[in-house]
Amino acid sequence: MDDTTRLLETVGQMAGGIAHDFNDLLAAILGHVEMLSGDLAPGDPRAADVNGIRHAAERATTLTQQLLAISRQQVLQPTVLNLSDVVDRARRLVQRVIGDQIELITCTPRDLRPVKADADQVEQILLNLALNARDAMPRGGRLTLQTRNVDIEDAAAQRQGNPPGAYVQLTVADTGIGIDPAIRKHLFEPFFTTKEPGRGTGLGLATVYGIVKQSGGHIAVESERGRGSRFDVYLPVTLEAPAVAEPPERRSRAERASETVLLVEDDVAVRSLIGDVLRRRGYRLLVAEDGVQALKLADEHASPIHLLITDVAGSAGPDASVADAVRARRPETRVLYLHKPFTPDALARKVRAALASHIW
Ligand SMILES: Nc1ncnc2c1ncn2[C@@H]1O[C@H](COP(=O)(O)OP(=O)(O)O)[C@@H](O)[C@H]1O
Ligand SMILES: [Mg+2]
Known part of the structure; x- marks a missing residue:
């Protein structure tokens, strides 16, 4: 084990230990916040303070989730996967994240061997690497996502301190600053x-x-200053057969959603990203650019609106928040305050959780 690995292990263990405790504490805080806000009459001026607490606690929850990932103590849901499929499905999302200044190339052969990993976490890997690639190419460039079968031979593997064997390689390469x-x-x-x-x-x-480590894999970096960087993730090939025939829709673990969501977001890119993520999961979407438009949609929509997604700043006039205004009309509508940045996964989880909460 080299120094870096040792340091990562130690920091990871510390972070993980703390994150578990924090998760419990935050769950308690959020639980009490829910009860408190359930007791407030609509229009109570203290709602803003309660929301402020909720807001902060949710951000802290996201952060502890990240700490758990770093310390490899996340609860993973590994399934037998074809990484080419995962990349293909994430393609549109990645394109959206990197913008249209950057050309996206994917090379995803069909004859890829299976690995056992958590599909959402692989998507998380792709997004994190793509975001870094985007930051490394402020004036545009090319991002390549590639999968392939590789066998790591004993000598080469030993040189890098990795076990030899059959792997699938997932490459994220950019033409950025290096x-x-x-x-x-x-x-x-x-x-x-x-x-x-x-x-x-x-x-x-x-x-x-x-x-990557929690999935039994390893990662390598190559870079040349001014020419670009490439990150190679290696996941071991699994001998396990896929459980049942995987449904083509990726959300196999959660039943498809059917609720109606009213989204208020002024940024066009964020708006379409969220729309995409939620539609893919089956939600029906009403989309508004601002509070005024949102209220108009809410008034025109005859069926229930289960959830409102807005950022805290969203207003429906000089002194009414969108949330208050929508709730005044539709007390049953739950509200989810959007924090950026977010991952598609975290967003979907939050939407699910907000819809599942019985008290608002
Ligand atoms: N594709 C890349 N090209 C150039 N530098 C990179 C790339 N990916 C990561 N880096 C470097 O690694 C650092 C750490 O990356 P990361 O852990 O994602 O944190 P952050 O993106 O928040 O800085 C970055 O600040 C950057 O200096
Ligand atoms: Mg980054």
Whole structure:
């Protein structure tokens, strides 16, 4: 074990231990917040404070989730997967995340051997690596996602400290600024970032590393300054047969949703991303650019609106929040405050949780 691995292990164990405790505490905080907000009459001015607490606790929950990933203590739901399928399904999402200045190329052969991994976590890996690639290509470039079968021979594997064997390789390569050799060994450390505050958290690659390790794989980086970088994730081939014939729709673990969601979001990119994520999961969507439009949609829509998604700043006039205004009309509608950035997965989970909560 080299120094970096040892450091990652230690930090990871600490973070994981803390994250478990925090998760319990946050669940308690959120539970009490739900009860408190259930007791408030519509229009009670203290609702803003209660929401502020909820807001902060939800952000903390996202962060602890990330710490659990880093410390490899996430609850994974591995299934037998074809990584080509996972990449193909994530393609549109990745394209959206990187914008249209960057050309996206995918190379996903059909004859890929199966691996056993959590599909949502593989998507998380792809998104984190794609986000970094985007940041490395501020003036555009090319992002390549590629899968292939590889056998790691004993000698080569031993040189890199990896067990030999049959793997599937998932490559994320960019034509960006490249990585300074001096910082190479710090890349996967939690909180290591070269980005200005507010732009980077330094958790992206630590999260990727955690997921890869927890999945029994490893990751390699190659980069040339000014030419680009490539991250190769290796996941071991599984001998297990796929459980049942996988349904073509990726959301096999959760039943398809059918609820109606009213989304208020002024940013067109975020709006269409969320729309995409939720529609893919079966939700019906009403989409508004601002509070005024949202209220109009709410008034025109005859059937129930189960959930409103808005950011806290969303207003429906000089002194009414969208949330209050919609709830005044439809007290049964639940509200989910959107925090950016978010992952599709986390968003879907939050939507599910918000819909499942009995008290609002
Ligand atoms: N594709 C890439 N090209 C150039 N540098 C990269 C790339 N991916 C990661 N890095 C470097 O690694 C650092 C850590 O990445 P990450 O853990 O995702 O944190 P963050 O993106 O928040 O900075 C980045 O700040 C950047 O310096
Ligand atoms: Mg990052």
